[in-house]
Amino acid sequence: MRLPREDLFWRIEPLLGSVERPSRYLNHEWGAIEEQDGPFHACVMYPDIYDVGVPNLGLAILYDELNRLKGVSCERAYLPWVDMCSLMRENSIPLLSLETSSPVASFDLVGISLAHELVCTNVIEALDLAGITLLAEERDEDEPIVIAGGPSAWNAEPLAPIFDAILLGDGERAVSRIALTVRDARTEGVPRTEVLRRLSGLEGVYVPSLYEVVIDETSTRWGYAVPKTGSDAPAIIRKHCIAHLKETEPVAQRIVPYLSVVQDRLTVEILRGCARGCRFCQAGMTYRPVRERPADQVLEAVERGLQTSGYDECCLSSLSTTDHSQCAGMLHELHENLSGKGIRVSIPSQRLDSFGVDMASAARSSRKAGLTFAPEAGSQRLRDVINKNVTDENMDSAARNAFSNGYRRMKLYFMMGLHTETDDDLRGIARMAERVVGIGREMLGPKSKVTVALSASVFVPKCHTPFQWEGQLPLEETHRRQRVMLEAATDRAVRISYHDAETSLVEGALSKMGRKGFDLVLAAWRHGCRFDAWTDQFDFESWRQAATDIGLDLEDIACERFDLDARLPWDHTSPGVSKGYLQREWRRALEGMTTEDCTMGSCTGCGVCPTLHVSNDLAGERA
Amino acid sequence: MSTLSPGACRLRVRYAKDGRLAHLGHLEVMGTIMRSVRRAGLPFEVSEGFARRMRIQFSQALPVGASSVAEYYDLLLPEPIDAAQALEELRASTPSALAPTAAKLLPRRMPALEAWANRATWDVEIACTTDEAQAFPSELARTRERGYLDFMRGDKPRHLELGPTLVSCEVLSSACGLRLALDTRTTEQGSLRPAVLVQAVMGRPPVRVCRLGQWHEAEDGNLLDPMA
């Protein structure tokens, strides 16, 4: 139901004294855009709490761009924490936007960011709290057009029945086109179905209701989506891709929250895309090609962003910051410009070699927090399978460099359950961590307090990667392998932590099952599941029960392998990387053959550039 | 300890906490003000060590939910600046509900604000029935006679003597029930929060608490204004 647009802050204000961190609900932060005159009103929503959603750069980009459009206003909404959700339901208060405290159900356009699979139940929770009809096809004519986007939009099938449209790829410009298309269609007074038809004609826009799922002998049991008869929707929706990052606003993040949030700092995106080609990595495949923001634009943006926000930390963000061709020069200059001002520069994680450590030192990253590396696998053989092109020597030289630069702590990220993994590979993880500790002791003395925190996540096969056909490990086997690794680590300076195998199993199931996943998500939500990414809220038994309710088994879904030639539930969406390339990469993985990074060597034929008419856009020569 | 530069001083700023920002916690107010100072482009000293932070001191934490017209901070400066201009710049860079209302340069060597400003006055509004309003003065007298409060702060039990911490409490009537003009003192043992007192007397918290002023109580009992 479309609700009237009115300021309802007076209704939540009396509740603020009874909830955790009331500042989540106050709005009017520095940088928030208070004039929201419209007349076209959009609301971007992050389906988790404010503290997690505010730092999200993708949403900040859309907020900034939409508010620059003449005649269009854009507000934000987040999912209230469980205490506030309950109080709002008790008092029949719908989900509100932040800027004007208007019901989310009063907006013309609602855009939801999908950061990962585990936000699925939160999306339902948010729409339910908002009072927006859950199924797109059942929405009233005048209800908001509900769209989605973000990294996990590549696997939006489990939520497809909810969304009127899904944006694949870069949000810049595409979001304006969507807003203007909806506005113009609404002004003309055309029916909702026509609004959606027009949206489906835009680059990168997928309108699920125009497709039906077919299951046949060419597909997996989850089928594949084809345009409905009579619809002129494209058979394959290719992502929207901006050619040059330098043509986008570098300081998109303008809101400075009152409460301390997860990443409480200025973020400047210095590069988009990564062509290293790790075969498990969805972002590496879906964000291609590589587009660098030139150093002079980054430096200007950092200065301006710090001045307008007042932050005392700035993060140069990307999938692989230290790969930027001008990284060293930029960090050096930032250090010069910012020294004595009490401002820290951070880079998200370090490239696993000596250069990576040099860059961390140049950013003056905290010695106390230590350095973070991701070798991902414990043996050279397995690293070749996953195309993680780092060697034991890279690790050793990074460790030596780090210890000689004053670092005492290191965090190493690994993945377990990768294809062809053996127990010896798992023991290799422990050996690698212990070798790093050994290097530290050798350099700094046996009593030095060198520690290595080893974190092992469970491999979840993701769509649009060379491992998309792979199955996940059964729960019991994951637990057994965790024990193998744990028992292999005898040095007390190595601390091991795992990702929860059960959470990963749910993520794995949702990553495989296409549109049928919606039944699972809905059943789980009805069992009370929400905030599944929060360990204290995640309830595996309810998920298991939800699967049973619809006659399925989570393990059976997540562990299933797909035939290399099968039509997959997401084949109608394309990030530009061809299926043939992914199949080739899968075969090379089995043979342990690595594939080089096209930004440092020659084109390896992934297909993105010719398909999307773009190319790698580097600001200099990469080393 | 680093040596002070000859011009080192402090900029004392009085600011308000108003409207919906009354719901901010003390750490959130501190963070917001430090960012406002950076946005204003004022010079400030940074601490030594690896994590180099702005050197700034705040007056005593205001409870979450309480507003105020008299909060203070001292920004430690390497050299004197024009206080009137700094006030203008701070006004432009601070959310209006935390707007600075006065600024003054003071010598560098002074006691830290938090301990120094040990007296406060409060305006407290209580929603209640006429019967409850009539019973309030005698209930308050009974609580004062007992001489102490036992209460929980978070999940920790606390004990506070009322004699030294409650200087005076005048009961006035108001449209919605009662209004208290409260005068409190911070001692080494702690400080009395208006909401804690009202909760102890009435069994529920007040609807509105506003800090009207903060002072330093000199040994002779005179009250010194932080901006004097």
Ligand code: SF4
């Ligand atoms: S098409 Fe070639 S150059 Fe372009 S991203 Fe793919 S591998 Fe790299």
